[in-house]
Amino acid sequence: MAGVARGAGEPRMTATVVAADVASIAERVREARATAVPLRIGAGAHWLDAGRPCTAETRLDLGGLTGIVSYEPGDLTLTARAATPLSEIERVTAGEGQWLTLDPHGSADGTIGATIATASAGPLASAYGTPRDHVLGCEFVTGAGDVVRAGGRVVKNVAGFDLVRLVTGSWGALGALTEMTVRLRARPEVDRTLFVRVGGKSQDAIATAAWRWVREGDYRPLAAELLSPSLARRLGGDGDAQLLVRLGGNAAFVRAAADSVASVGEMQDGAVDAWRNLGVSERSGSMVFRASALPAQCGALFAHVASFADAHGGYAHATLARGIVRCVIPPSDDARAISEMQAWLTSLVSTATVIGERLPHALWPSVSRASDSQALAETVRRSFDPDRVMNPGILGAP
Amino acid sequence: MPLTHPLAARLASIVGARRVLERPAELRSYESDGLPGYQCTPSLAVFPGTREETIQVVRALAETHTAFVARGAGTGLSGGALADDVVLLGLHRLKRIISLDGDNARALVEPGVVNSTLTAAASVYGLHYAPDPSSQSACTIGGNVAENAGGPHCLKYGVTLNHVLALTVLLPSGEVVHLGNPEGEADGLDLLGAFIGSEGCFGVVLDATIKLERNPISVRTLLADFSSVDAAAHAVSAIIAAGIVPAALEMMDHAVIQIVEASIYAAGYPTDAAAILLIEVDGPGAGLDDDVARVSNLCTAAGARGVRVATEPADRARLWQGRKKAAGALGRISANLVVQDAVVPRTKLPAVLADIHRICAAYRVNVCNVFHAGDGNLHPNIGYDASDADESARVHAAMSDIMHACIEAGGTITGEHGVGLDKLPYMDALFNENTLTAMCTLRAAFDPERRANPAKVVPVHSCREWLASPVARASRA
Numbered sequence: 001m002a003g004v005a006r007g008a009g010e011p012r013m014t015a016t017v018v019a020a021d022v023a024s025i026a027e028r029v030r031e032a033r034a035t036a037v038p039l040r041i042g043a044g045a046h047w048l049d050a051g052r053p054c055t056a057e058t059r060l061d062l063g064g065l066t067g068i069v070s071y072e073p074g075d076l077t078l079t080a081r082a083a084t085p086l087s088e089i090e091r092v093t094a095g096e097g098q099w100l101t102l103d104p105h106g107s108a109d110g111t112i113g114a115t116i117a118t119a120s121a122g123p124l125a126s127a128y129g130t131p132r133d134h135v136l137g138c139e140f141v142t143g144a145g146d147v148v149r150a151g152g153r154v155v156k157n158v159a160g161f162d163l164v165r166l167v168t169g170s171w172g173a174l175g176a177l178t179e180m181t182v183r184l185r186a187r188p189e190v191d192r193t194l195f196v197r198v199g200g201k202s203q204d205a206i207a208t209a210a211w212r213w214v215r216e217g218d219y220r221p222l223a224a225e226l227l228s229p230s231l232a233r234r235l236g237g238d239g240d241a242q243l244l245v246r247l248g249g250n251a252a253f254v255r256a257a258a259d260s261v262a263s264v265g266e267m268q269d270g271a272v273d274a275w276r277n278l279g280v281s282e283r284s285g286s287m288v289f290r291a292s293a294l295p296a297q298c299g300a301l302f303a304h305v306a307s308f309a310d311a312h313g314g315y316a317h318a319t320l321a322r323g324i325v326r327c328v329i330p331p332s333d334d335a336r337a338i339s340e341m342q343a344w345l346t347s348l349v350s351t352a353t354v355i356g357e358r359l360p361h362a363l364w365p366s367v368s369r370a371s372d373s374q375a376l377a378e379t380v381r382r383s384f385d386p387d388r389v390m391n392p393g394i395l396g397a398p
Numbered sequence: 399m400p401l402t403h404p405l406a407a408r409l410a411s412i413v414g415a416r417r418v419l420e421r422p423a424e425l426r427s428y429e430s431d432g433l434p435g436y437q438c439t440p441s442l443a444v445f446p447g448t449r450e451e452t453i454q455v456v457r458a459l460a461e462t463h464t465a466f467v468a469r470g471a472g473t474g475l476s477g478g479a480l481a482d483d484v485v486l487l488g489l490h491r492l493k494r495i496i497s498l499d500g501d502n503a504r505a506l507v508e509p510g511v512v513n514s515t516l517t518a519a520a521s522v523y524g525l526h527y528a529p530d531p532s533s534q535s536a537c538t539i540g541g542n543v544a545e546n547a548g549g550p551h552c553l554k555y556g557v558t559l560n561h562v563l564a565l566t567v568l569l570p571s572g573e574v575v576h577l578g579n580p581e582g583e584a585d586g587l588d589l590l591g592a593f594i595g596s597e598g599c600f601g602v603v604l605d606a607t608i609k610l611e612r613n614p615i616s617v618r619t620l621l622a623d624f625s626s627v628d629a630a631a632h633a634v635s636a637i638i639a640a641g642i643v644p645a646a647l648e649m650m651d652h653a654v655i656q657i658v659e660a661s662i663y664a665a666g667y668p669t670d671a672a673a674i675l676l677i678e679v680d681g682p683g684a685g686l687d688d689d690v691a692r693v694s695n696l697c698t699a700a701g702a703r704g705v706r707v708a709t710e711p712a713d714r715a716r717l718w719q720g721r722k723k724a725a726g727a728l729g730r731i732s733a734n735l736v737v738q739d740a741v742v743p744r745t746k747l748p749a750v751l752a753d754i755h756r757i758c759a760a761y762r763v764n765v766c767n768v769f770h771a772g773d774g775n776l777h778p779n780i781g782y783d784a785s786d787a788d789e790s791a792r793v794h795a796a797m798s799d800i801m802h803a804c805i806e807a808g809g810t811i812t813g814e815h816g817v818g819l820d821k822l823p824y825m826d827a828l829f830n831e832n833t834l835t836a837m838c839t840l841r842a843a844f845d846p847e848r849r850a851n852p853a854k855v856v857p858v859h860s861c862r863e864w865l866a867s868p869v870a871r872a873s874r875a
Binding site for chain 2: 076147170189249324
């Protein structure tokens with residue numbers, strides 16, 4: 001979600017404070033504590049506009065924290081300030097035949113800080129994992145106004161308690177991320193994208209055949225997304241559900257993997273742009289959520305979610321290797337449509353894990369889950385942000 | 399002999415008198431872990447046999463504000479499982495594999511399940527548990543979670559963190575919480591990620607949902623033979639930079655080769671080599687031979703005298719035996735051993751290895767290196783005689799200089815063994831006060847009384863408020 005469009009029903013921002021270096025961020029946070037005026041962290045100005053119930057009305061603008069601090073191609077590590085766009089990291093690392101294998105949904109001006117703070121991931125997570133698998137170290141300003149440098153710049157590190165994993169995906173609720181060191185990968189020798197029309201009589205059968213190829217076949221793709229028919233059409237396919245596959249490796253591997261995927265359906269080469277288009281294909285203000293279950297249930301889950309999406313003018317795609325189905329529904333102000341979706345989500349929550357990406361305020365309660373670790377999470381949050389000045393409300397109640 | 403520890407009778411009523419030890423002679427078995435340089439005797443040891451007994455024991459400890467140390471197989475290499483006059487909570491009897499799900503490639507296990515036992519059980523589905531520390535035939539999943547354990551194959555497959563989907567955790571207060579999500583994506587604060595690698599300071603694992611890996615279709619193990627350590631280190635950098643991710647990329651220097659080849663674990667390594675690399679490449683058949691050829695060429699270009707490729711399982715197993723049992727072979731020649739675990743950026747390997755040799759020559763101590771080169775994770779080992787005070791002092795001074803050299807090179811003090819007691823003195827050199835305080839803050843959320851594995855991981859002086867607390871004084875009393 002590093003770059004989503006603005007959602008509806010946001011609290012109006014009444015003020016913006018700008019901080020372009022770590023010391024002044026710490027100063028702004030301490031001021032926020034002293035004056036009891038909570039902050040809403042933002043850099044690219046997108047990432048909090050997900051409808052998450054954040055109640056702060058003063059924006060802490062970190063947009064000035066840009067730039068790559070260091071890049072060691074031989075170590076496959078890079079350190080950047082939080083507001084550095086992913087596109088800049090992509091440009092700089094491409095020169096060395098490397099890449100940061102994080103491709104969250106959203107426009108290319110999404111920042112590294114937002115990606116890490118929201119733990120946003122895209123199709124490449126199938127092969128390379130999510131932000132928690134990429135961040136080696138980070139600097140953040142806690143809600144107490146302290147500057148903490150966690151982790152390091154090496155690829156393996158168990159020194160001390162893992163503050164890096166703690167702040168990754170914490171939505172700024174423990175503090176503001178200011179700098180991070182990430183692990184890079186070498187780009188594959190061959191990078192090939194294929195559209196595969198998977199054979200099958202029903203959506204469920206198609207999904208199951210595609211899932212088997214991804215999970216049980218001999219060749220692990222870099223990414224494999226099963227697209228509902230309407231999404232396949234948008235991305236240049238024809239009317240059926242299609243499997244969008246990205247194969248990477250040496251030439252012999254990619255050739256053999258392509259032969260193997262041909263066994264599940266008719267295929268044609270696609271452009272690598274298909275992946276970028278997948279990331280930005282939703283209309284501004286769309287409702288977006290992800291449903292997940294045990295991997296073996298992914299086919300049935302996809303069929304269920306995709307038919308709901310189709311019926312509401314939306315679409316769905318499944319990250320088969322991870323058992324996740326992402327659903328996009330066009331924006332609606334119609335109270336009846338919202339209430340129908342509310343009922344449907346409530347029933348879905350009883351059989352799958354549902355995580356909101358961008359939802360109207362009214363729908364957030366439908367996807368919140370009770371957990372016996374909630375009190376512990378709240379204690380952790382209070383320990384790092386004693387006066388609740390960092391993105392209050394963003395992780396839900398209280 | 400009647401039980402005399404104030405808690406002994408109560409704990410015996412939960413687990414049975416046979417499962418509570420308090421005689422000094424019995425407790426001596428638990429005075430060390432895999433690093434025999436440290437000895438601490440617990441005040442009492444208790445061994446629950448079920449999840450329910452474990453919960454009752456921890457609740458009894460909570461009610462009496464008693465400090466404790468959880469212990470699995472005691473194979474750790476940082477002194478982390480040592481109980482210094484506090485209660486030792488042994489979890490090795492909780493060894494049930496509760497369920498194995500081949501379709502979804504996951505397992506639900508109790509904390510005392512041995513690492514290689516899980517792999518053996520999963521093999522019927524063509525699956526395995528990827529983290530493979532050298533102690534895998536003895537170490538437990540609970541201990542692996544506590545230390546965020548690695549092993550040679552984590553270069554490609556990731557460490558414990560990447561293979562644990564969910565945990566049921568018993569907090570030191572006796573409360574049971576679920577972290578992560580065994581059936582889908584996890585949301586909210588990553589408390590699972592924070593717990594893994596918390597070295598027993600955040601609580602006790604009651605069960606773990608494990609993500610299993612599929613067994614590779616084809617595997618090749620390469621043995622590359624070098625006439626200088628520097629050339630071997632440059633080969634490592636070249637392989638990583640070329641974008642090949644071997645399943646494992648290990649280095650052993652001349653001293654280790656000599657010791658291994660003179661032991662029952664002899665693997666057929668070239669005894670005149672200055673260093674060897676053990677490189678494993680796996681995947682489907684297609685493309686694998688191309689990767690093998692490329693790795694082989696990169697080694698030759700870096701100066702390898704020869705590269706041997708093992709394909710047959712028996713040949714491969716023999717090559718790995720020497721690596722996996724190297725620590726055991728080292729134990730044969732010295733009464734005491736210090737093992738370090740620093741990680742440096744991979745481009746700094748040649749320079750840091752040269753530093754290590756220079757430092758050890760200056761202190762007149764014998765170092766040997768066997769380590770995970772692909773990750774930059776060094777394991778310099780120095781054997782010595784602890785009864786020789788002068789030699790001991792020189793060994794510890796050399797290790798301290800090595801650690802500081804690694805930190806200066808942009809590295810860290812531990813990649814997989816944990817801080818425990820052993821690396822506590824270096825935490826201040828690695829992290830500033832704010833960061834150490836933040837670690838204390840996080841720990842306090844899980845264990846406000848700091849009773850679980852006290853005085854480990856973060857130096858006590860970083861937690862000033864703890865020093866002043868009545869609980870801290872009571873736990874030392």
